[in-house]
Amino acid sequence: xxxxxxKIKLHVRGILEALGEDPDREGLSExxxxxxxxxxxxxxxxxxxxxxIAEMFSKTFEAPVKRSKNDIVLIKDIEAFSYCxxxxxxxxxxxxxxxxIPKDRVIGLSKIVRIADMVTKRLQLQERIGxxxxxxxxxxxxxxxxxxxxxxxxxxxxxxxxKNRASSTLTTTYRGLFDTDAETRDRLIAMLK
Ligand SMILES: [Zn+2]
Numbered sequence: 001x002x003x004x005x006x007k008i009k010l011h012v013r014g015i016l017e018a019l020g021e022d023p024d025r026e027g028l029s030e031x032x033x034x035x036x037x038x039x040x041x042x043x044x045x046x047x048x049x050x051x052x053i054a055e056m057f058s059k060t061f062e063a064p065v066k067r068s069k070n071d072i073v074l075i076k077d078i079e080a081f082s083y084c085x086x087x088x089x090x091x092x093x094x095x096x097x098x099x100x101i102p103k104d105r106v107i108g109l110s111k112i113v114r115i116a117d118m119v120t121k122r123l124q125l126q127e128r129i130g131x132x133x134x135x136x137x138x139x140x141x142x143x144x145x146x147x148x149x150x151x152x153x154x155x156x157x158x159x160x161x162x163k164n165r166a167s168s169t170l171t172t173t174y175r176g177l178f179d180t181d182a183e184t185r186d187r188l189i190a191m192l193k
Pocket of ligand 1: 088089156
């Protein structure tokens with residue numbers, strides 16, 4: 001389903017009024033339209049299911065070697081941002097690391113970046129970004145062994161309330177061997193250092 005930009009414009013105008021602003025003053029008159037166009041871009045991923053994202057980025061290549069516990073592929077520190085679903089506030093300084101053990105097929109590294117990008121373009125929770133990426137990676141590569149480590153700052157924590165500006169949140173999502181095999185997980189943690 002396409003994003004309804006006209007409806008967003010109408011409601012952003014209503015929020016400006018509710019804030020006590022004059023939505024027709026010079027600086028704000030184009031704001032509802034700008035917000036609507038920004039939302040169309042930053043929430044693109046809402047329009048696609050994990051299955052559809054996996055389908056989009058599932059171009060894979062035959063793995064050069066048979067699966068072995070030594071074959072961790074890790075792409076480290078993908079830069080991203082997202083919006084928390086509790087406050088519609090920015091999650092920023094986000095670094096996403098994605099690891100998997102190829103089964104029969106390997107996926108292009110740029111595709112992993114595109115998957116992370118699409119999944120973060122939703123109203124999200126940091127934990128669910130991890131499980132969504134793991135889910136899409138498992139579907140796109142056929143591997144059961146996927147790990148996602150995310151570090152991010154949440155502006156709903158750093159810019160309001162307790163205002164702990166330095167605090168960042170770290171989450172891990174382990175699937176397959178990363179979950180069940182301590183040795184595999186330890187090797188990943190050593191690679192991340
Ligand atoms: Zn929040």
